[in-house]
Structures are given as structure tokens and as C-alpha cells.
Amino acid sequence: MGKTDYFLCGGLLLVDSRRSCEKPLLVFSPGEMINLFKAKEKQRAIVENANGKAPVKKQSAGELRLHKDISELTLPKTCSISFPNGKDDLMNFEVTIQPDEGFYLGGKFAFTCQVSPIYPHEAPKVKCKTKVYHPNIDLEGNVCLNILREDWKPVLNINTVIYGLFHLFTHPNYEDPLNHDAAAVLRDNPKLFESDVRIAMAGGYVGQTFFPCCM
Structure with a gap:
């Protein structure tokens, strides 16, 4: 068979199939053109299924926005991001922060971040994986x-979000x-607070609470 040519003219898709079957030029409006492409996609999905291939998952608006955010990240050397579930699950990632001051x-300090399908209309859910003595992070990682x-x-x-987490440290x-106890110490005795933080990060007890080493 001959080749079919597609080209645009005045917002219409023109299909020239005369080289293969000598039929007149076919003209599609933009709406018909979209329907044509949808039909081709549906047909392709049916063929892929028949060949044992899994259909391509349609991305949510949140996933599309997250892809954009990740591609535009400008992080300092003190912050890093990783995807423990691989490239197929960008909606769940980890952030590591290593303060330099x-x-x-x-x-x-490591954080888990879970992004909603309706992101950015809902903030990511963030938890601290590292047990830390901090006025703004409780012992459960909230x-x-x-x-x-x-x-x-x-x-x-x-x-x-990542810069906000860095700012906490x-x-x-x-x-x-x-953590109201840590907040009270920071407010009333910053020198003691600094000492307690160093003890906790090195792996030790602050009061009755043990903190694993995170240095």
C-alpha cells in the first residue's frame, strides 16, 4: 500500500490518502481530529493488552505537578531527596537534612514525605524518621x-517544604x-538546650528519653 499523508491547513487536519487508494482528500475538524487520536490510543491500548503488556497508568494532576516541582529543585548541599520506591513512585519520597550551622x-535527619493526588491543593504529609530533641518535632516524628x-x-x-524543614534546624x-519540654529549655536556658541537643545527637538520654545517635 502507499503512504498516507497528514498535514494541517487553517486549523484542520487534512489526510491525503490518494497515493494508496485514489480517494478524495479527507478533511477533519479539530474536534474530529481529537476523537481520531483518542480512537487510535484506545486501539493501541487494546493491542498492548492483547500482547500481554500492562496499560500505561494515567498520571493524576498531583503527579504531573510533582514531576514539575522535582525537575525545578534547587537544593543546598545540606539537603537531599531520594525515592526509596523507585522512579515509578515519586509521590512518596525522603528528605535528608544535614545542618551546617x-x-x-x-x-x-531524615523525613518521609507523602504527596496527595490532589497536590498542590493539599500540603504533603511529612514525618521525621529520626528521633530528635527538638521543640517543633515530637517524639513520634510529627x-x-x-x-x-x-x-x-x-x-x-x-x-x-524542604527549605522550611531546613529552617527548623x-x-x-x-x-x-x-515538644513542650524542649521548647521551655530553649526559651529559658539556651546553653542547656544546646548541651541537651548535643547529648541527644551523640546517642544518649535527655531526661528519661533516649535518643539514638544521628551524627
């Missing part, structure tokens, strides 16, 4: 960060605590 200098709660907006992105905030 402040009370937590020399520590290494994180108190305003941009993950009431201050979240769809214009924010993963880059913003350079500027811990005793005014908005999850």
Missing part, C-alpha cells in the same frame, strides 16, 4: 511547620512547640 550542626498546615498555598512547592521556634 546552629544547634544541630553535624546531625543527620512536625510543626506552618507551611504544612494553615499557611499552605497551592503556589508553594516541594522546594519550599537553623532556627528552632519555642513559641510554636510540639
